[in-house]
Ligand SMILES: Nc1nc2c(ncn2[C@@H]2O[C@H](COP(=O)(O)OP(=O)(O)OP(=O)(O)O)[C@@H](O)[C@H]2O)c(=O)[nH]1
């Protein structure tokens with residue numbers, strides 16, 4: 001009898017995960033939809049050798065897919081992605097269109113076709129720049145059979161599948177400064193490329209609304225005390241508050257840079273050093289205001305037995321997401337960092353452009369009193 005070993009219960013998710021790894025390594029993947037296919041590759045790290053190979057198979061039919069935010073920066077009034085023809089695979093032109101500050105559009109922008117949105121989504125999932133080259137694979141073109149292939153349907157379903165496939169993989173007590181009774185519970189799944197962590201501080205009573213914070217990872221602020229944001233203060237203040245007030249659950253979510261990844265956040269910081277605010281800098285890179293999804297965070301809470309929360313946040317999107325996910329949410333508690341010369345315009349942008357509940361004047365007044 002011949003026994004066949006199947007690699008995964010969920011081959012679609014596995015294919016997307018492989019494609020993400022290829023994209024992050026600047027290698028192309030093939031996207032399939034029915035009998036049609038296209039070769040796609042992110043524009044980051046596109047070297048001369050790869051451009052020449054793409055040119056050879058494209059025969060003048062490659063195109064560049066740009067997200068709506070980037071098209072707006074190029075001078076178009078767009079809410080959806082669009083496509084620019086690439087008669088030649090010219091790296092300098094691609095970089096100008098996808099990344100250069102103050103570029104203007106230099107050719108007609110077509111509506112996206114098959115594969116284009118999926119290729120962009122693959123770039124976003126891979127945390128690389130959201131701009132991709134697509135080469136339709138018509139008759140007569142053969143590509144290396146070892147290239148990773150992924151169906152469009154798998155890409156479209158990936159986020160939902162990862163959010164639904166959330167499981168606890170390990171847990172242990174980790175005493176924290178000021179919160180000696182704390183437990184780290186590690187979940188696999190959700191968004192980003194790493195695990196998610198729930199920190200249970202003290203012994204919260206699950207029969208009552210549990211104090212909860214959804215905290216998006218911020219390497220610069222949480223770990224290094226960056227003065228550019230309020231994250232480190234919020235993180236430590238949350239643990240302190242929970243330890244001193246009947247405990248709580250802090251979700252540390254793999255959403256660095258509002259879901260854009262550390263490399264793109266640092267690209268955005270470079271733009272901020274040139275005068276762009278936090279949202280405009282992200283737009284230059286092709287990102288909308290916020291890439292994060294919080295539904296899976298509600299899934300983590302439910303797995304921990306939580307049904308009602310008192311959320312510590314200033315961000316209305318977090319409150320909405322937990323409410324829509326079916327939790328009872330009390331949202332009367334803000335968590336504020338210290339205003340600094342370097343973060344005050346960031347806090348003001350969050351208040352003015354994303355509707356965060358931040359009383360900057362009050363914060364400034366109380367920090368002067370201290
Ligand atoms: N793209 C980008 N991300 C940033 C910037 N500054 C901080 N971040 C990220 O923004 C996120 C902030 O996360 P949180 O502190 O959980 O959330 P918030 O949306 O400010 O909401 P609350 O703190 O709950 O009120 C982190 O992922 C940071 O890495 C920036 O200038 N650009």
Ligand SMILES: [Zn+2]
Nearest residue numbers: 218221229231
């Ligand atoms: Zn931060």
